[in-house]
Amino acid sequence: MSGTYNFVVLGGSGAGLGIAHSFLKHIEPELKKLGKTYHVYIVDSSSHFFWNTGSPRSVVSAALLPADKLFMPIADGFKSYDSSLYTVIHGTAESWDVRARTVTIKLADGENIQALPYYALVLATGLRTPSPATSLHGNYTNTKTAIEDLNRKFASAKSVIVCGGGPTGVETAGEAGHFLNGSAGWFSSFPSNPKAKVTLITKADRLLPVLSKPRALTGEMLLNKVGVDVVYNVGVISSTTDADGKTTVNLSNGEQWTADVYIPAWGTTPNSEYVPVDLKNDQGYIKTNGTTLRADAAGPRVYVAGDIGDYSRGGFHNLYGAIPVLATNIKRDLLAAAAFDTPDAKPEGPDRLFTSNNSETQAVPIGPRGVGALNGWPFPSFLIWLLKGRDYMVGNIPATVNGKMVMKDNT
Numbered sequence: 284m285s286g287t288y289n290f291v292v293l294g295g296s297g298a299g300l301g302i303a304h305s306f307l308k309h310i311e312p313e314l315k316k317l318g319k320t321y322h323v324y325i326v327d328s329s330s331h332f333f334w335n336t337g338s339p340r341s342v343v344s345a346a347l348l349p350a351d352k353l354f355m356p357i358a359d360g361f362k363s364y365d366s367s368l369y370t371v372i373h374g375t376a377e378s379w380d381v382r383a384r385t386v387t388i389k390l391a392d393g394e395n396i397q398a399l400p401y402y403a404l405v406l407a408t409g410l411r412t413p414s415p416a417t418s419l420h421g422n423y424t425n426t427k428t429a430i431e432d433l434n435r436k437f438a439s440a441k442s443v444i445v446c447g448g449g450p451t452g453v454e455t456a457g458e459a460g461h462f463l464n465g466s467a468g469w470f471s472s473f474p475s476n477p478k479a480k481v482t483l484i485t486k487a488d489r490l491l492p493v494l495s496k497p498r499a500l501t502g503e504m505l506l507n508k509v510g511v512d513v514v515y516n517v518g519v520i521s522s523t524t525d526a527d528g529k530t531t532v533n534l535s536n537g538e539q540w541t542a543d544v545y546i547p548a549w550g551t552t553p554n555s556e557y558v559p560v561d562l563k564n565d566q567g568y569i570k571t572n573g574t575t576l577r578a579d580a581a582g583p584r585v586y587v588a589g590d591i592g593d594y595s596r597g598g599f600h601n602l603y604g605a606i607p608v609l610a611t612n613i614k615r616d617l618l619a620a621a622a623f624d625t626p627d628a629k630p631e632g633p634d635r636l637f638t639s640n641n642s643e644t645q646a647v648p649i650g651p652r653g654v655g656a657l658n659g660w661p662f663p664s665f666l667i668w669l670l671k672g673r674d675y676m677v678g679n680i681p682a683t684v685n686g687k688m689v690m691k692d693n694t
């Protein structure tokens with residue numbers, strides 16, 4: 284075969300960027316030596332990368348963590364490469380013709396559609412949270428506006444409801460409580476003079492399901508310390524925004540509560556609407572070979588990276604484990620096809636295999652403290668603050684976007 288081969292990456296967040304940079308740094312040069320010309324397309328609905336990890340603090344106040352610090356233009360991350368090697372497309376994958384090996388992109392101008400044929404395809408479109416303030420919902424401007432809207436409400440809030448007992452809900456409630464109520468002294472379990480009623484509601488009978496029960500109870504104790512009440516076994520059925528900007532929520536126990544600020548932080552939706560139904564599991568995640576990270580049912584050279592796949596429970600520890608595995612298997616497939624000059628060539632030797640990390644690993648800042656575990660071992664509160672709670676790791680943004688994260692060849 285001759286001509287230019289399209290290497291298409293859908294999704295320009297941690298997973299998609301990790302693979303796109305791995306390809307440009309460590310795979311494309313090898314293919315070039317074999318006389319093959321590749322072009323990388325990075326497609327994202329947002330022109331800017333979003334560091335959602337920082338959103339639990341950012342939604343509360345710009346004085347704590349301004350929204351602007353969480354975004355970075357995706358295109359800026361690729362400026363160091365020869366511009367003939369890549370194109371960053373601001374648009375949304377709307378459909379995927381598996382047999383024709385083409386994805387259809389609705390460009391961000393809202394009018395134009397681009398059909399993009401691929402030789403190799405990486406699916407990395409992740410998932411979204413119910414609130415646009417904590418994950419991208421289209422372009423980054425929607426998220427920025429949602430965060431700024433919450434910042435305005437928090438400035439005078441006397442009542443806050445956060446719904447969801449996972450890490451996003453707990454961190455957000457902790458930030459809200461600490462901002463509005465401060466922190467109780469060493470010998471008190473609750474601030475003596477809280478300014479606002481902050482409530483975390485969860486329909487589960489415990490917080491933080493990844494962590495052990497004792498650590499989950501520590502989480503509740505730390506929330507109380509910053510003036511947050513936790514209500515278990517109650518879910519939010521529906522919510523309406525009132526004329527005065529407050530939110531009224533209807534709860535599963537039949538009660539109706541109204542608050543100045545309401546943040547839904549439970550349930551995630553995979554961004555897989557463009558994926559044919561037979562390639563997804565019942566929850567909408569893409570069926571992935573859990574060890575090679577190929578989408579076997581989608582034809583050759585189709586790969587799945589990050590939270591959109593059904594191969595792990597997500598999070599950075601799984602993402603950073605998956606990127607080198609996937610990059611290695613992509614390299615093997617493409618070098619074999621190039622060497623034998625046939626797209627159906629199979630690489631020799633074994634694939635590199637991924638193992639999902641399902642250990643008790645999670646770090647959850649709660650106001651000035653935190654609770655967590657690393658492979659089942661306790662994560663001391665001060666370390667959680669130092670490594671994460673101090674600035675929600677915003678220092679990782681440039682390295683993620685410009686590819687320094689995958690500078691070392693690990694393929």
Ligand SMILES: Cc1cc2nc3c(=O)[nH]c(=O)nc-3n(C[C@H](O)[C@H](O)[C@H](O)COP(=O)(O)OP(=O)(O)OC[C@H]3O[C@@H](n4cnc5c(N)ncnc54)[C@H](O)[C@@H]3O)c2cc1C
Pocket residue numbers: 293294295296297298299326327328329332333335336337338339374375376377407408409410411412417418419421451554557588589590591597598599600602
């Ligand atoms: C609020 C929050 C806090 C978190 N905190 C932590 C933490 O502290 N530690 C941790 O380990 N993990 C954390 N996570 C999880 C972590 O952020 C994810 O595991 C990681 O972002 C997954 O990266 P991804 O690239 O797979 O997907 P995502 O980050 O979800 O990105 C998907 C990308 O695809 C784009 N996209 C979506 N649909 C389309 C489409 N149809 N066409 C084109 N582009 C599309 C989106 O715009 C987005 O840029 C957190 C997640 C959230 C939501």
